[in-house]
Amino acid sequence: MGRWEPGARERLVVAAVDLFTEQGYDATTVTQIAERAGVTKSTFFRHFPDKRELLVAGQETLSRLLSEGIAEAPADAGPLDAVAAGLVRASSAMGPMNRELAPRLKAAVTASTELQERDALKSVSLAAAVTTALVARGVPEPTAALAGELGVLAFKRGYAVWSDGAPDTQDDLSEYTLAALDELRTASASLH
Protein backbone atom coordinates (compact mmCIF):
# COMPACT_ATOMS: atom_id res chain seq x y z
CA MET A 1 0.00 0.00 0.00
CA GLY A 2 1.07 3.57 -0.56
CA ARG A 3 2.50 5.44 2.39
CA TRP A 4 1.30 8.97 3.15
CA GLU A 5 3.21 11.66 1.31
CA PRO A 6 4.17 14.29 3.82
CA GLY A 7 4.26 17.99 2.99
CA ALA A 8 6.45 20.51 4.82
CA ARG A 9 4.07 20.77 7.77
CA GLU A 10 3.97 17.00 8.28
CA ARG A 11 7.74 16.67 7.86
CA LEU A 12 8.21 19.34 10.55
CA VAL A 13 5.98 17.45 12.97
CA VAL A 14 7.78 14.16 12.32
CA ALA A 15 11.19 15.80 12.69
CA ALA A 16 10.17 17.53 15.92
CA VAL A 17 8.79 14.39 17.52
CA ASP A 18 11.88 12.43 16.56
CA LEU A 19 14.19 15.09 17.98
CA PHE A 20 12.15 15.37 21.19
CA THR A 21 12.46 11.61 21.60
CA GLU A 22 16.18 11.52 20.84
CA GLN A 23 17.38 14.48 22.85
CA GLY A 24 14.45 15.82 24.85
CA TYR A 25 12.01 18.66 24.31
CA ASP A 26 14.05 21.35 26.07
CA ALA A 27 17.25 20.62 24.17
CA THR A 28 15.56 20.75 20.77
CA THR A 29 15.68 24.01 18.82
CA VAL A 30 13.60 25.28 15.94
CA THR A 31 16.77 25.35 13.82
CA GLN A 32 17.34 21.64 14.44
CA ILE A 33 13.74 20.78 13.63
CA ALA A 34 13.83 22.71 10.35
CA GLU A 35 17.17 21.15 9.41
CA ARG A 36 15.96 17.61 10.11
CA ALA A 37 12.78 18.27 8.11
CA GLY A 38 14.85 19.62 5.19
CA VAL A 39 13.19 23.03 5.20
CA THR A 40 14.31 26.52 6.13
CA LYS A 41 13.63 28.20 9.46
CA SER A 42 11.27 30.62 7.74
CA THR A 43 9.25 27.66 6.48
CA PHE A 44 8.99 26.48 10.08
CA PHE A 45 7.70 29.90 11.12
CA ARG A 46 5.18 29.98 8.26
CA HIS A 47 3.59 26.89 9.83
CA PHE A 48 4.12 27.35 13.57
CA PRO A 49 4.95 30.31 15.85
CA ASP A 50 7.25 28.14 18.02
CA LYS A 51 8.12 24.53 18.85
CA ARG A 52 5.45 24.26 21.51
CA GLU A 53 2.65 25.35 19.17
CA LEU A 54 3.71 22.63 16.80
CA LEU A 55 2.23 20.23 19.34
CA VAL A 56 -0.81 22.36 20.18
CA ALA A 57 -2.03 22.82 16.61
CA GLY A 58 -3.51 19.31 16.50
CA GLN A 59 -5.38 19.87 19.73
CA GLU A 60 -7.24 22.89 18.44
CA THR A 61 -8.34 20.93 15.40
CA LEU A 62 -9.57 18.08 17.61
CA SER A 63 -11.53 20.43 19.88
CA ARG A 64 -13.13 22.11 16.89
CA LEU A 65 -14.10 18.83 15.21
CA LEU A 66 -15.49 17.33 18.42
CA SER A 67 -17.61 20.46 18.97
CA GLU A 68 -18.83 20.56 15.36
CA GLY A 69 -19.81 16.89 15.39
CA ILE A 70 -21.76 17.39 18.64
CA ALA A 71 -23.46 20.56 17.38
CA GLU A 72 -24.58 18.88 14.17
CA ALA A 73 -25.92 15.68 15.77
CA PRO A 74 -29.70 15.22 15.30
CA ALA A 75 -31.73 17.37 17.70
CA ASP A 76 -33.21 14.31 19.40
CA ALA A 77 -29.85 12.59 20.00
CA GLY A 78 -29.07 12.00 23.68
CA PRO A 79 -25.81 13.33 25.23
CA LEU A 80 -23.76 10.21 24.52
CA ASP A 81 -25.08 9.88 20.99
CA ALA A 82 -24.06 13.48 20.38
CA VAL A 83 -20.64 12.68 21.85
CA ALA A 84 -20.43 9.71 19.46
CA ALA A 85 -21.05 12.07 16.53
CA GLY A 86 -18.24 14.31 17.84
CA LEU A 87 -15.89 11.32 18.11
CA VAL A 88 -16.59 10.28 14.52
CA ARG A 89 -15.82 13.80 13.30
CA ALA A 90 -12.65 14.15 15.40
CA SER A 91 -11.41 10.66 14.52
CA SER A 92 -11.53 11.58 10.84
CA ALA A 93 -8.66 14.04 11.46
CA MET A 94 -6.28 11.23 12.40
CA GLY A 95 -4.73 9.34 9.54
CA PRO A 96 -1.73 7.12 8.80
CA MET A 97 0.75 9.85 9.75
CA ASN A 98 -0.73 10.13 13.23
CA ARG A 99 -0.64 6.39 13.62
CA GLU A 100 2.95 6.12 12.53
CA LEU A 101 3.98 8.99 14.81
CA ALA A 102 2.04 7.81 17.85
CA PRO A 103 4.69 5.56 19.49
CA ARG A 104 7.40 8.22 19.11
CA LEU A 105 5.10 10.94 20.40
CA LYS A 106 4.24 8.75 23.38
CA ALA A 107 7.94 8.20 24.12
CA ALA A 108 8.63 11.94 23.89
CA VAL A 109 5.77 12.75 26.29
CA THR A 110 6.86 10.05 28.75
CA ALA A 111 10.33 11.58 28.84
CA SER A 112 9.31 15.21 29.41
CA THR A 113 7.38 16.75 32.28
CA GLU A 114 6.74 19.79 30.13
CA LEU A 115 5.11 17.69 27.43
CA GLN A 116 3.13 15.76 30.05
CA GLU A 117 1.73 19.03 31.34
CA ARG A 118 0.98 20.16 27.79
CA ASP A 119 -0.72 16.83 27.13
CA ALA A 120 -2.74 17.06 30.35
CA LEU A 121 -3.96 20.55 29.45
CA LYS A 122 -4.98 19.12 26.10
CA SER A 123 -7.21 16.52 27.82
CA VAL A 124 -8.74 19.14 30.10
CA SER A 125 -9.36 21.52 27.16
CA LEU A 126 -10.96 18.76 25.08
CA ALA A 127 -13.30 17.84 27.96
CA ALA A 128 -14.23 21.51 28.35
CA ALA A 129 -14.93 21.79 24.61
CA VAL A 130 -17.21 18.72 24.68
CA THR A 131 -19.00 19.99 27.80
CA THR A 132 -19.56 23.43 26.25
CA ALA A 133 -20.91 21.88 23.04
CA LEU A 134 -23.31 19.71 25.04
CA VAL A 135 -24.51 22.62 27.18
CA ALA A 136 -25.20 24.51 23.93
CA ARG A 137 -27.51 21.61 22.96
CA GLY A 138 -29.43 22.04 26.22
CA VAL A 139 -27.80 19.17 28.15
CA PRO A 140 -27.94 20.17 31.83
CA GLU A 141 -24.98 20.28 34.20
CA PRO A 142 -23.48 18.12 35.61
CA THR A 143 -24.58 15.64 32.93
CA ALA A 144 -22.73 17.70 30.32
CA ALA A 145 -19.51 17.71 32.38
CA LEU A 146 -19.76 13.97 32.94
CA ALA A 147 -20.41 13.26 29.25
CA GLY A 148 -17.47 15.56 28.43
CA GLU A 149 -15.13 13.42 30.52
CA LEU A 150 -16.57 10.25 29.00
CA GLY A 151 -16.00 11.61 25.49
CA VAL A 152 -12.35 12.44 26.14
CA LEU A 153 -11.74 9.15 27.90
CA ALA A 154 -13.29 7.33 24.91
CA PHE A 155 -11.09 9.27 22.50
CA LYS A 156 -7.92 8.57 24.51
CA ARG A 157 -8.70 4.89 25.04
CA GLY A 158 -9.72 4.35 21.43
CA TYR A 159 -6.66 6.22 20.18
CA ALA A 160 -4.35 4.12 22.39
CA VAL A 161 -5.67 0.82 20.98
CA TRP A 162 -5.72 2.12 17.40
CA SER A 163 -2.18 3.48 17.54
CA ASP A 164 -0.87 0.25 19.09
CA GLY A 165 -2.18 -1.70 16.10
CA ALA A 166 -0.20 -2.72 13.06
CA PRO A 167 0.49 0.48 11.08
CA ASP A 168 -0.39 -1.19 7.80
CA THR A 169 -4.00 -2.00 8.62
CA GLN A 170 -6.46 0.52 7.24
CA ASP A 171 -8.99 0.54 10.04
CA ASP A 172 -10.43 3.87 10.95
CA LEU A 173 -9.85 5.48 14.35
CA SER A 174 -13.59 6.06 14.73
CA GLU A 175 -14.23 2.30 15.08
CA TYR A 176 -11.98 2.36 18.13
CA THR A 177 -13.25 5.55 19.77
CA LEU A 178 -16.88 4.43 19.32
CA ALA A 179 -16.11 0.99 20.77
CA ALA A 180 -14.43 2.68 23.75
CA LEU A 181 -17.47 4.93 24.23
CA ASP A 182 -19.74 1.87 24.24
CA GLU A 183 -17.56 0.21 26.85
CA LEU A 184 -17.72 3.32 29.03
CA ARG A 185 -21.49 3.54 28.59
CA THR A 186 -21.77 -0.03 29.84
CA ALA A 187 -19.32 0.65 32.68
CA SER A 188 -21.35 3.68 33.67
CA ALA A 189 -24.47 1.50 33.97
CA SER A 190 -22.54 -0.91 36.21
CA LEU A 191 -21.80 1.88 38.69
CA HIS A 192 -25.37 1.76 40.02
Next chain:
Amino acid sequence: MGRWEPGARERLVVAAVDLFTEQGYDATTVTQIAERAGVTKSTFFRHFPDKRELLVAGQETLSRLLSEGIAEAPADAGPLDAVAAGLVRASSAMGPMNRELAPRLKAAVTASTELQERDALKSVSLAAAVTTALVARGVPEPTAALAGELGVLAFKRGYAVWSDGAPDTQDDLSEYTLAALDELRTASASLH
Protein backbone atom coordinates in the same frame (compact mmCIF):
# COMPACT_ATOMS: atom_id res chain seq x y z
CA MET B 1 -13.77 32.73 65.34
CA GLY B 2 -10.00 32.27 65.44
CA ARG B 3 -8.14 32.49 62.16
CA TRP B 4 -5.62 29.85 61.25
CA GLU B 5 -2.12 30.60 62.53
CA PRO B 6 0.27 30.08 59.67
CA GLY B 7 3.75 28.62 60.14
CA ALA B 8 6.64 29.31 57.76
CA ARG B 9 5.43 26.77 55.19
CA GLU B 10 1.93 28.27 55.05
CA ARG B 11 3.29 31.81 54.91
CA LEU B 12 5.47 30.83 51.96
CA VAL B 13 2.48 29.41 50.07
CA VAL B 14 0.39 32.53 50.75
CA ALA B 15 3.24 34.84 49.72
CA ALA B 16 3.87 32.86 46.54
CA VAL B 17 0.23 32.82 45.46
CA ASP B 18 -0.08 36.55 46.14
CA LEU B 19 3.05 37.32 44.12
CA PHE B 20 1.97 35.03 41.26
CA THR B 21 -1.32 36.94 41.16
CA GLU B 22 0.27 40.38 41.35
CA GLN B 23 3.14 39.97 38.92
CA GLY B 24 2.77 36.56 37.28
CA TYR B 25 4.36 33.19 37.89
CA ASP B 26 7.37 33.66 35.62
CA ALA B 27 8.37 37.04 37.06
CA THR B 28 8.27 35.79 40.66
CA THR B 29 11.55 34.66 42.24
CA VAL B 30 12.24 32.52 45.29
CA THR B 31 13.95 35.54 46.87
CA GLN B 32 10.79 37.61 46.54
CA ILE B 33 8.61 34.85 47.96
CA ALA B 34 10.88 34.39 51.00
CA GLU B 35 11.02 38.15 51.56
CA ARG B 36 7.24 38.55 51.38
CA ALA B 37 6.79 35.62 53.78
CA GLY B 38 9.30 37.15 56.19
CA VAL B 39 11.66 34.17 56.12
CA THR B 40 15.13 33.56 54.72
CA LYS B 41 15.84 31.92 51.39
CA SER B 42 17.28 28.90 53.22
CA THR B 43 13.96 28.51 55.04
CA PHE B 44 12.27 28.44 51.62
CA PHE B 45 14.61 25.68 50.48
CA ARG B 46 14.05 23.69 53.68
CA HIS B 47 10.39 23.46 52.66
CA PHE B 48 10.45 23.38 48.84
CA PRO B 49 13.10 22.60 46.19
CA ASP B 50 11.78 25.41 43.93
CA LYS B 51 8.79 27.67 43.30
CA ARG B 52 7.02 25.14 41.14
CA GLU B 53 7.19 22.38 43.75
CA LEU B 54 5.54 24.75 46.18
CA LEU B 55 2.39 24.25 44.11
CA VAL B 56 2.88 20.52 43.55
CA ALA B 57 3.33 19.55 47.19
CA GLY B 58 -0.42 19.75 47.87
CA GLN B 59 -1.21 17.54 44.89
CA GLU B 60 0.92 14.66 46.15
CA THR B 61 -0.86 14.82 49.49
CA LEU B 62 -4.26 14.75 47.76
CA SER B 63 -3.31 11.76 45.60
CA ARG B 64 -2.04 9.87 48.63
CA LEU B 65 -5.14 10.60 50.74
CA LEU B 66 -7.55 9.70 47.94
CA SER B 67 -5.72 6.39 47.42
CA GLU B 68 -5.61 5.60 51.14
CA GLY B 69 -9.31 6.33 51.60
CA ILE B 70 -10.17 4.07 48.66
CA ALA B 71 -7.86 1.27 49.85
CA GLU B 72 -9.36 1.31 53.34
CA ALA B 73 -13.03 1.39 52.27
CA PRO B 74 -14.97 -1.75 53.35
CA ALA B 75 -14.29 -4.75 51.11
CA ASP B 76 -17.94 -4.88 49.97
CA ALA B 77 -18.10 -1.18 49.01
CA GLY B 78 -18.86 -0.57 45.31
CA PRO B 79 -16.53 1.59 43.18
CA LEU B 80 -18.34 4.87 43.85
CA ASP B 81 -18.64 4.17 47.58
CA ALA B 82 -14.91 3.54 47.68
CA VAL B 83 -14.40 6.82 45.77
CA ALA B 84 -16.60 8.54 48.38
CA ALA B 85 -14.32 7.23 51.14
CA GLY B 86 -11.33 8.64 49.21
CA LEU B 87 -13.04 12.02 48.86
CA VAL B 88 -13.71 12.20 52.60
CA ARG B 89 -10.08 11.43 53.35
CA ALA B 90 -8.74 13.94 50.78
CA SER B 91 -11.19 16.66 51.80
CA SER B 92 -9.86 16.49 55.34
CA ALA B 93 -6.54 17.92 54.08
CA MET B 94 -8.20 21.20 53.04
CA GLY B 95 -8.78 23.69 55.83
CA PRO B 96 -9.40 27.41 56.32
CA MET B 97 -6.06 28.37 54.77
CA ASN B 98 -6.96 26.59 51.52
CA ARG B 99 -10.32 28.26 51.47
CA GLU B 100 -8.85 31.69 52.03
CA LEU B 101 -6.22 31.15 49.36
CA ALA B 102 -8.55 29.64 46.76
CA PRO B 103 -9.68 32.84 44.97
CA ARG B 104 -6.11 34.12 44.68
CA LEU B 105 -4.85 30.76 43.50
CA LYS B 106 -7.61 30.68 40.90
CA ALA B 107 -6.65 34.15 39.65
CA ALA B 108 -2.98 33.14 39.44
CA VAL B 109 -3.84 30.01 37.43
CA THR B 110 -6.17 31.93 35.10
CA ALA B 111 -3.33 34.35 34.34
CA SER B 112 -0.62 31.77 33.60
CA THR B 113 -0.51 29.09 30.91
CA GLU B 114 2.29 27.41 32.84
CA LEU B 115 0.11 27.13 35.94
CA GLN B 116 -2.85 25.95 33.84
CA GLU B 117 -0.72 23.16 32.47
CA ARG B 118 0.53 22.33 35.96
CA ASP B 119 -3.08 22.32 37.19
CA ALA B 120 -4.22 20.10 34.32
CA LEU B 121 -1.48 17.57 35.03
CA LYS B 122 -2.69 17.60 38.64
CA SER B 123 -6.20 16.58 37.51
CA VAL B 124 -4.86 13.86 35.26
CA SER B 125 -2.55 12.54 38.02
CA LEU B 126 -5.38 12.49 40.57
CA ALA B 127 -7.61 10.54 38.16
CA ALA B 128 -4.78 8.07 37.57
CA ALA B 129 -4.27 7.67 41.34
CA VAL B 130 -7.98 6.97 41.90
CA THR B 131 -8.08 4.53 38.97
CA THR B 132 -5.01 2.65 40.27
CA ALA B 133 -6.47 2.44 43.78
CA LEU B 134 -9.74 1.04 42.37
CA VAL B 135 -7.97 -1.51 40.17
CA ALA B 136 -6.08 -2.64 43.30
CA ARG B 137 -9.51 -3.35 44.89
CA GLY B 138 -10.43 -5.55 41.93
CA VAL B 139 -12.58 -3.02 40.06
CA PRO B 140 -12.31 -3.97 36.35
CA GLU B 141 -11.32 -1.58 33.56
CA PRO B 142 -12.86 0.58 32.15
CA THR B 143 -15.13 0.96 35.20
CA ALA B 144 -12.11 1.95 37.29
CA ALA B 145 -11.06 4.62 34.78
CA LEU B 146 -14.58 6.01 34.62
CA ALA B 147 -14.92 6.08 38.41
CA GLY B 148 -11.50 7.77 38.57
CA GLU B 149 -12.74 10.60 36.34
CA LEU B 150 -15.95 10.86 38.36
CA GLY B 151 -13.98 11.11 41.60
CA VAL B 152 -11.76 13.92 40.35
CA LEU B 153 -14.72 15.75 38.82
CA ALA B 154 -16.54 15.46 42.17
CA PHE B 155 -13.51 16.79 44.02
CA LYS B 156 -13.09 19.76 41.64
CA ARG B 157 -16.80 20.62 41.59
CA GLY B 158 -17.18 20.30 45.36
CA TYR B 159 -14.02 22.33 45.93
CA ALA B 160 -15.24 25.10 43.60
CA VAL B 161 -18.53 25.50 45.50
CA TRP B 162 -16.86 25.23 48.91
CA SER B 163 -14.16 27.77 48.12
CA ASP B 164 -16.73 30.22 46.70
CA GLY B 165 -18.58 30.17 50.05
CA ALA B 166 -18.17 32.70 52.83
CA PRO B 167 -14.72 32.12 54.36
CA ASP B 168 -16.08 32.34 57.90
CA THR B 169 -18.45 29.38 57.69
CA GLN B 170 -17.04 26.23 59.19
CA ASP B 171 -18.51 23.68 56.81
CA ASP B 172 -16.29 20.85 55.80
CA LEU B 173 -15.12 20.35 52.21
CA SER B 174 -16.25 16.71 52.34
CA GLU B 175 -19.94 17.77 52.45
CA TYR B 176 -19.39 19.45 49.10
CA THR B 177 -17.33 16.77 47.39
CA LEU B 178 -19.79 14.06 48.49
CA ALA B 179 -22.77 16.12 47.27
CA ALA B 180 -20.99 16.60 43.93
CA LEU B 181 -20.35 12.84 43.69
CA ASP B 182 -24.04 12.15 44.32
CA GLU B 183 -25.00 14.59 41.60
CA LEU B 184 -22.63 12.87 39.18
CA ARG B 185 -23.94 9.45 40.17
CA THR B 186 -27.45 10.64 39.31
CA ALA B 187 -26.24 12.25 36.08
CA SER B 188 -24.53 9.01 35.12
CA ALA B 189 -27.86 7.15 35.53
CA SER B 190 -29.52 9.75 33.27
CA LEU B 191 -27.11 8.91 30.44
CA HIS B 192 -28.97 5.65 29.72
